[in-house]
Amino acid sequence: MxxxxxxxxxxxQGEELLTGQTLDTNAHHLAAALTGAGLRVLGASxxxxxxxxxxxxxxxxxxxxxxxxxxxxxxPTSDDHTAAAAAAAxxxxxxxxAASLAAIEGYYAAAARPMPAPNRKQAMIPExxxxxxxxxxxxxxxxxxxxxxxxxxxxxPPREMRPMLVEAVLPDIARRLSPRPPRRHFFRTLGxxxxxxxxxxxxxxPELGRIELGFRAKIPEVELKLVGPPDVPDADWEIAVGxxxxxxxxxCFSEDEHRGLGAVVGDLLLARKETLAIAESxxxxxxxxxxxxxxxxxxxxxxxxxxxxNVAKTxxxxxxxxxxxxxxxxxxxxxxxxxxxxxxxxxxxxxVATSGVAGPAGGxxxxxxxxxxxxxxGPGVSxxxxxxxxxxARDAIRKASAEIAIDMLRRQLLRM
Amino acid sequence: MxxxxxxxxxxxQGEELLTGQTLDTNAHHLAAALTGAGLRVLGASxxxxxxxxxxxxxxxxxxxxxxxxxxxxxxPTSDDHTAAAAAAAxxxxxxxxAASLAAIEGYYAAAARPMPAPNRKQAMIPExxxxxxxxxxxxxxxxxxxxxxxxxxxxxPPREMRPMLVEAVLPDIARRLSPRPPRRHFFRTLGxxxxxxxxxxxxxxPELGRIELGFRAKIPEVELKLVGPPDVPDADWEIAVGxxxxxxxxxCFSEDEHRGLGAVVGDLLLARKETLAIAESxxxxxxxxxxxxxxxxxxxxxxxxxxxxNVAKTxxxxxxxxxxxxxxxxxxxxxxxxxxxxxxxxxxxxxVATSGVAGPAGGxxxxxxxxxxxxxxGPGVSxxxxxxxxxxARDAIRKASAEIAIDMLRRQLLRM
Numbered sequence: 001m002x003x004x005x006x007x008x009x010x011x012x013q014g015e016e017l018l019t020g021q022t023l024d025t026n027a028h029h030l031a032a033a034l035t036g037a038g039l040r041v042l043g044a045s046x047x048x049x050x051x052x053x054x055x056x057x058x059x060x061x062x063x064x065x066x067x068x069x070x071x072x073x074x075x076p077t078s079d080d081h082t083a084a085a086a087a088a089a090x091x092x093x094x095x096x097x098a099a100s101l102a103a104i105e106g107y108y109a110a111a112a113r114p115m116p117a118p119n120r121k122q123a124m125i126p127e128x129x130x131x132x133x134x135x136x137x138x139x140x141x142x143x144x145x146x147x148x149x150x151x152x153x154x155x156x157p158p159r160e161m162r163p164m165l166v167e168a169v170l171p172d173i174a175r176r177l178s179p180r181p182p183r184r185h186f187f188r189t190l191g192x193x194x195x196x197x198x199x200x201x202x203x204x205x206p207e208l209g210r211i212e213l214g215f216r217a218k219i220p221e222v223e224l225k226l227v228g229p230p231d232v233p234d235a236d237w238e239i240a241v242g243x244x245x246x247x248x249x250x251x252c253f254s255e256d257e258h259r260g261l262g263a264v265v266g267d268l269l270l271a272r273k274e275t276l277a278i279a280e281s282x283x284x285x286x287x288x289x290x291x292x293x294x295x296x297x298x299x300x301x302x303x304x305x306x307x308x309x310n311v312a313k314t315x316x317x318x319x320x321x322x323x324x325x326x327x328x329x330x331x332x333x334x335x336x337x338x339x340x341x342x343x344x345x346x347x348x349x350x351x352v353a354t355s356g357v358a359g360p361a362g363g364x365x366x367x368x369x370x371x372x373x374x375x376x377x378g379p380g381v382s383x384x385x386x387x388x389x390x391x392x393a394r395d396a397i398r399k400a401s402a403e404i405a406i407d408m409l410r411r412q413l414l415r416m
Numbered sequence: 417m418x419x420x421x422x423x424x425x426x427x428x429q430g431e432e433l434l435t436g437q438t439l440d441t442n443a444h445h446l447a448a449a450l451t452g453a454g455l456r457v458l459g460a461s462x463x464x465x466x467x468x469x470x471x472x473x474x475x476x477x478x479x480x481x482x483x484x485x486x487x488x489x490x491x492p493t494s495d496d497h498t499a500a501a502a503a504a505a506x507x508x509x510x511x512x513x514a515a516s517l518a519a520i521e522g523y524y525a526a527a528a529r530p531m532p533a534p535n536r537k538q539a540m541i542p543e544x545x546x547x548x549x550x551x552x553x554x555x556x557x558x559x560x561x562x563x564x565x566x567x568x569x570x571x572x573p574p575r576e577m578r579p580m581l582v583e584a585v586l587p588d589i590a591r592r593l594s595p596r597p598p599r600r601h602f603f604r605t606l607g608x609x610x611x612x613x614x615x616x617x618x619x620x621x622p623e624l625g626r627i628e629l630g631f632r633a634k635i636p637e638v639e640l641k642l643v644g645p646p647d648v649p650d651a652d653w654e655i656a657v658g659x660x661x662x663x664x665x666x667x668c669f670s671e672d673e674h675r676g677l678g679a680v681v682g683d684l685l686l687a688r689k690e691t692l693a694i695a696e697s698x699x700x701x702x703x704x705x706x707x708x709x710x711x712x713x714x715x716x717x718x719x720x721x722x723x724x725x726n727v728a729k730t731x732x733x734x735x736x737x738x739x740x741x742x743x744x745x746x747x748x749x750x751x752x753x754x755x756x757x758x759x760x761x762x763x764x765x766x767x768v769a770t771s772g773v774a775g776p777a778g779g780x781x782x783x784x785x786x787x788x789x790x791x792x793x794g795p796g797v798s799x800x801x802x803x804x805x806x807x808x809a810r811d812a813i814r815k816a817s818a819e820i821a822i823d824m825l826r827r828q829l830l831r832m
Contacts, residue, residue, distance in 0.1 A: 010462075018457040020448025021630055021641075025439065027462070032436020041434040043469065044462035046426075046443070053459065060476075195492045195532035195554075214465075215493050216432055217573065225437075257437075278722075284708020285701030288722045292700020295776055295810060303728035305721055306694075306704045312719035312762065316732075346728065360711055390526040391552055394711055396575050 005229070006179045008034045009065035009149075010044040011057050013072035013082050014156055018048045026071045026161055037170055038179030038230070039067060049073070054085035062090070062146040067173055069165075072156030074139035076118035082153055083142070087126040090146045094124045100131045100140040107138050129153075132168045136160045143172060150176060180230035183211075185241050187224040190261070190407045191251035194222050204243055211240045220400040220407075223257075224248070253410060261406045262294040268413040269300040269350070276409070277346035278304035279317050279338040279353040281329065282372065286402035287354060302348040307338065317341030330355050330367050332375070332384035339377035339384075351377040354405050358394045372401045376412050383412065422595045424450045425481030425565075426460040427473050429488035429498050430572055434464045442487040442577055453586050454595030454646070455483060465489070470501035478506070478562035483589055485581075488572030490555040492534040498569055499558070503542035506562045510540045513547045516556040523554050545569075548584045552576045559588060566592060596646040599627075601657050603640040606677070606823045607667035610638050620659055627656045636816040636823075639673075640664070669826060677822045678710040684829040685716040690765035692825070694720035695733050695754040697745065697771040698788065702818035718764040723754065733757030746771050746783050748791070748800035755793035755800075767793040770821050774810045788817045792828050799828065 010030050016022040027044050034041050042064055047057040054073060061068040073082030087094050101123035108115040122139045125131055129144035132152070137160040143152050152169045154161045173179065192200065194217040201213065201224075211228040226240055245252065253264050269276060278287050278301075288304040291297050305316050310329055313319040319337040327333045335355045343351030356372030363369035370389040375382075387404065389397055426446050432438040443460050450457050458480055463473040470489065477484040489498030503510050517539035524531040538555045541547055545560035548568070553576040559568050568585045570577045589595065608616070610633040617629065617640075627644040642656055661668065669680050685692060694703050694717075704720040707713050721732050726745055729735040735753040743749045751771045759767030772788030779785035786805040791798075803820065805813055 017444075018447050018460065019451045020444055020446075020457075021632060023439075023441065023444040028433075028436055028439040030436070031434050035435045041436075042464065043473070044434065046460035048458065057459070193532075195534050198493045198534050199532045214431060214495060215491075216437065217491070219573070223437075280701075280704075282708075284713075284717075285696075285704030285720065285722075288696075288701030289705065292698075292722065292724065293811060293814065297700075298724055301700075301724055303721065303723050303725060303732065304701065305719065306701075306708065307719050308708065308714055308717055309719060315762075316719065346731075388527060391523065393552065393575055393579075395709060396552075398709065 006039050006066040006177045007064070008039040008041045008067040008069065009061035010034075010041060011054075011061050011068060011070040012044065012046045013054055013057075013070060014046075015049040015079065017046050025158060026156065029158065029162060030069050030071070030165070033165055033170065034067070034069065036181060037173060038181035039173070049079040049081065051081040051085045051088065054081055055089040058086055058146065058151065059089045062149040062151060066149055066177065068146060068149050068151045069169065070151065070153045071161050074122060074141065074153065074155045076116070076122050076138070080121075083125050086129070086142075086144065086146070086151060086153055090126070090128070090144065090151070092126040092128045092144070095127045097123050097125050097131045097140070100125065100133075103133060103140065104138045132164060134160055134164060135167075136163055141168070143169075182230055183226075183228040183232055183237055185226040186255060186257040187244060187248055187252045188254040188257070188260070189222050189224060189248055189251045190220055190253055190403060192222070193217070197222055197224070201244070201247055204247060207243075208240050209236070211237070213244070219396065220403050250411060250414060253407065260290070260294075261403055261410065262290045262297070265406050265410050265413070266291070266294050266297055266300050268410065272349075272413070272416075274349035275300055275302040276350045276352065277302045277342040277348035279342040279351065280304065280306045281308060281313075281338070281353075281355040282358040283354045283356075283398050283402045283405065284308065286398055287352065287405045290402050290406050302346050305342065313338060317345060328367070330357055330371060330373055332373050332386060335373040335375040336377065336382060336384045339375035340382065343377050349378060350409060351375075352405050352409050353377075354401055356397070356401060358397045360394060370397055372397065372404075374401070374405050374408050376408050378412065381412060383408070422455050422482045422593045423480070424455040424457045424483040424485065425477035426450070426457060427470075427477050427484060427486040428460065428462045429470055429473075429486060430462075431465040431495065433462050441574060442572065445574065445578060446485050446487070446581070449581055449586065450483070450485065452597060452600060453589060454597035455589070465495040465497060467497040467501045467504065470497055471505040474502055474562065474567065475505045478565040478567060481565055482593065484562060484565050484567045485585065486567065486569045487577050490538060490557065490569065490571045492532070492538050492554070496537075499541050502545070502558075502560065502562070502567060502569055506542070506544070506560065506567070508542040508544045508560070511543045513539050513541050513556065516541065516547045516549075519549060519556065520554045548580055550576055550580060551583075552579055557584070559585075598646055599642075599644040599648055599653055601642040601653075602671060602673040603660060603664055603668045604670040604673070604676075605638050605640065605664055605667045606636055606669060606819065608638070609633070613638055613640070617660070617663055620663060624656050625652070627653070629660070635812065636819050666827060666830060669823065676706070676710075677819055677826065678706045678713070681822050681826050681829070682707070682710050682713055682716050684826065685766070688765075688829070688832075691716055691718045692766045692768065693718045693758040693762035693764035695758040695767065695769040696720065696722045697724060697729070697754070698774040699770045699772075699814050699818045699821065700724065702814055703768065703770060703821045706818050706822050718762050721758065729754060733761060744783070746773055746787060746789055748789050748802060751789040751791040752793065752798060752800045755791035756798065759793050765794060766825060767791075768821050768825050769793075770817055772813070772817060774813045776810060786813055788813065788820075790817070790821050790824050792824050794828065797828060799824070
């Protein structure tokens with residue numbers, strides 16, 4: 001059994017998911033939790049408030065996965081059909097679960113409110129099911145055999161579903177199947193696009209054997225992920241990780257999925273006991289946000305300006321008006337003067353600046369929308385560069401530019 | 417045909433959706449858009465990076481809906497399989513689409529970069545499909561007959577998918593099916609929570625008849641939506657809209673789903689020919705972003721500071737060091753001095769400022785994490801307030817505070 005990879009299928013129930021009223025965060029949360037527990041999630045489906053549609057979704061899911069987790073449709077109202085659908089799909093009838101009814105009555109007693117009559121319906125579960133208690137709401141969940149699969153039905157509200165998943169479902173899956181989690185390693189990169197990385201790493205991939213390499217573009221970042229079966233020997237795994245690390249070089253800024261550029265640059269600055277000041281224009285606050293979103297950033301982030309008008313660039317950062325007149329606000333000389341001004345005015349060790357044409361208006365043939373100038377100024381350092389991202393929307397240009405600016409500082413700090 | 421309700425099915429493609437790495441916002445966005453266009457979305461499914469699984473999901477969807485919209489899997493890499501799966505599911509082969517290849521080459525030419533070889537794959541679409549151009553990325557989409565259904569395949573990145581949906585897919589659906597969209601009216605509000613609004617408007621709801629009132633919390637905003645069948649008479653519709661408008665009062669800042677606080681405040685300032693300067697602390701760039709993300713904001717947004725350190729508050733904004741020593745940086749006197757300093761230093765008509773404890777560290781019994789002070793300074797105006805949002809995460813506190821700060825200015829401008 002050690003090599004078996006168990007599979008899972010996720011079913012989300014709720015008409016509000018199909019009308020676009022509610023974003024389905026449950027499927028996302030379940031996908032991460034089941035993957036982390038060592039299951040391979042093969043698919044997910046969503047059914048509206050219709051018993052037959054739910055029954056079909058559950059039956060399809062049970063044919064495809066060893067484990068099915070369904071959320072939603074366990075409420076007290078007439079549009080909650082999941083228990084009846086599960087019973088119908090797997091040849092069972094509904095029964096009143098006495099312990100669940102007592103728990104629902106107890107929930108209302110604790111709130112000193114009478115139990116509304118419709119809530120009795122929530123104690124009805126399929127005959128062949130075992131109730132899963134809900135400490136955070138009235139609807140119990142249940143677990144039952146569904147053909148060859150095990151079906152878990154949980155209430156839809158995340159604050160009820162999430163603790164039940166941790167307290168009841170994951171331990172039950174571990175008892176029944178003993179799945180072994182896959183090996184995973186993340187590389188967050190900035191510098192090369194998804195296609196270029198794919199081309200550069202093409203030679204590496206066939207050699208990886210049972211280890212798979214995945215790409216995800218989150219412009220301007222590309223995240224790479226190595227995934228392998230749990231029994232890949234440590235030596236093989238380390239070779240694969242090492243090869244990828246060497247191939248990516250400085251483009252990889254983090255090997256932790258949850259650790260972003262701000263945290264990485266903050267630690268580089270802290271190690272050097274240095275501080276940062278930022279002068280923004282088109283990015284308007286977003287470079288600052290990359291820093292300030294990190295807890296503890298007050299230890300290395302000093303201050304910032306968004307000098308949107310030319311007058312502000314001159315008054316706040318000391319950029320000479322003649323320099324702006326000669327080269328335009330979106331130019332390497334001006335963005336360098338902004339970075340140097342930010343550094344000089346604040347006393348911070350480093351200054352980073354951006355100035356660009358985020359659009360939709362303001363582009364010229366020479367400086368089209370998407371043209372952004374970046375600068376880093378520091379001890380003995382004064383660097384500027386210009387990038388163009390044609391065809392992108394204002395928001396996308398601004399967000400990508402904010403990360404690129406901080407990455408420029410990261411690369412500079414690695415050189416020192 | 418006028419009363420026929422056309423049906424739709426949504427397919428999301430991407431292994432990252434099944435491993436929990438990525439939250440599927442595309443299905444949510446499509447569900448809202450297709451519902452808004454007058455289709456009934458019957459279900460949604462997610463397939464991983466496996467051609468057979470995608471083909472099965474597409475075939476199932478095409479048996480169930482008049483329209484199928486699939487997102488993802490059109491990238492250049494070896495784990496992108498949607499075009500091949502669509503061809504396999506509906507008895508077609510892949511062909512090279514010359515116009516799409518030219519567009520991809522043009523995209524790289526505009527960026528003055530050579531086209532990586534793998535991108536040629538993106539111009540391969542099913543023989544029976546028509547390409548849908550992508551102005552925001554390299555992967556074209558396509559539309560094809562899929563049994564009795566029409567299948568639209570779009571790239572996964574939301575900034576590419578969303579404009580293609582509006583520019584190509586929805587108009588094509590309207591041409592083919594002429595669905596009758598429901599009547600809808602949006603109210604974006606800030607001020608009261610979802611439960612309070614629900615309670616306050618409870619009396620209104622039964623009177624609305626066939627018109628439904630929906631709530632969606634996007635903290636700190638709550639979005640309300642009236643939805644009615646297409647044949648609700650204009651007079652009834654106007655009564656419902658008017659009642660809700662009157663009940664919401666100044667809490668409603670926009671009746672346009674896509675028009676946010678920055679745009680609303682910008683227009684109020686433009687009408688008065690006035691300008692704004694911002695002084696931030698814990699929100700670090702996010703108040704500025706609420707403004708600068710609006711195209712044309714240079715006409716009313718002057719400049720901003722993130723004065724994260726106390727020294728920066730004094731040096732940049734002239735906040736007396738003694739004031740900070742006496743009251744602390746998170747206090748109404750200090751945040752007022754910041755707003756007044758921003759106004760005085762910039763010459764802008766209005767100053768807005770924030771200072772708070774975003775956490776996770778830095779809280780005290782008197783000023784726990786989630787305490788944020790806000791100020792607005794303007795001609796004859798000097799107002800401060802303090803809010804507490806206990807139990808929220810750093811990001812949530814910072815984002816909510818940024819909108820609350822700009823909303824405080826909006827309310828002030830409405831009073832003048």
